Amino acid sequence: MPGRESRGMRDLSVLLLIVATITVLLVFGGVAEVVIISLLLAYIFDPLATALERSGLSRTLATVVIFLAFVTVIVLASTFLIPVLLEQVQALQSGSASEQATQSIVKLQAILHEKLAPLGFEDFNLMQMIQDFKVYIGQKAVDFLLQDSVALVVRLVMIPFIMFFLLKEGREMKKELIGLIPNRYFEFSLDLLYKMDLQLGNYLRGQFIDAVVFGALATLALWVLGVKYFLFIGIFAGLANLIPFVGPIAGMLLGALVAVLDTGDVMRGIWVAVAFIALKLVDDFVVQPLAVGKSVDLHPMLVALAILTGGHLFGILGMLLAVPVAGFLKVVLMESIVTYRKYRFT
């Protein structure tokens, strides 16, 4: 049984790990971001490299094949998707609401003014608010895609580059790292590293598959419902779905808002909302249990704190990476504690 001293040590190491992670993220913000994304991609593509090895390719060749496929996808996406996306974003930003939409908004505003005046709604300008929100969303997206284009290009080059080496030499790197551990802690560290690797790989790949499936389904649903900018909203919904609670609602609101403003038909917005609720149910009960499983169950409060911290440190990208990073830290801590108990260190 672990004594009071070892429990104290454990608490201290947990605290140190959290402080060290936050310090590294703060000090090496930009670098950490690139490394984290490369690491996530390497984890996601590792089984693919293993499958290629099984078919007779060497690890190097398997990595080259994945690397080329990945770069091709990026180039194709930049050539075909990004101009369409930019066009949709700019149209979303500048496009004024249709005649019917303006009428329904004016009607809604009149009702609000009349019925809710005692609650302080007499100065409430719904039209302006919607316009501001659209401009804000559009501006954020344009900022993300256009500004800092040098940094974006550097990332687009550096990420596949680092991913290549992590994918190709990850096993050797792990072996070298474990080679530095003192004899007494060698088997323990090896055991821990492998278990963490397994759990993390499953978790991160699950998250990735879930985001892709949800994004594709959302895009399809929006296209079927004839919503404008379906590609942009679908991709946004897929990515946003990585952020629990807030993400799916943000995707749904954006889709419904665009549908209403574009056609002036409130029913269209309701249909979009219904489609998103149905998709979320399919996601929760079919896709997630199959793809993610229950291996890394994060407490809702922890998720909320992680998203806030991620958003504070790195903005939107930080919010997206917050949950996988929190999942990573949880796996590291839980596996450390479980494995530590099996060894006679005291």
Add this chain to the structure above:
Amino acid sequence: MTTPWARAFGYRTQKDKSGNEIEAILTKIPIFEELSKRELSEIERILHRRDYEDGESIFRQDEPALGMYIIQSGEVAIVLEPSGIQVSELHDGDFFGEVGLLDESPRSATARAKTHCRVFGFFQPDLFGLIERDPRLGVKIVLRVARIIGARLRKTNEQARALSEELQKLKRPARTGSRQG
């Protein structure tokens, strides 16, 4: 000197000398004796080289078993705890802990270095990774390990039978002796 590009694509200008030594040791181990040169170098890549000082534990009784060790040089004692009884002494080229390749249950004894030792660790997670990447090679190894453990079980059964016959013999004269008395 290897250029960065040669390094990136894993090109080796000359074969590592220690690599040849490891292959020579591996071919003497029953688990690896039938493997080709390519397969041996695949195994060599996943082995962990460790050095232990005199008296240092390689693994301890009751801790989870993770895999087997092959002695390159030195002497290792297999000791039962807490009695400290030494059940076996192993030397260069011997191997131990192979049950750990198939089963994660606790170690049944402690392995302790009796001199300065250099050993190679071959662990279960690496074997599982190998099975995923190269199932033919993985199955060959698992089959060899199973045969070795099977042979040991047969030997243990024979010893158990011999002991039980011995016990019967000892009981019989005692019983006749008590009737006479």
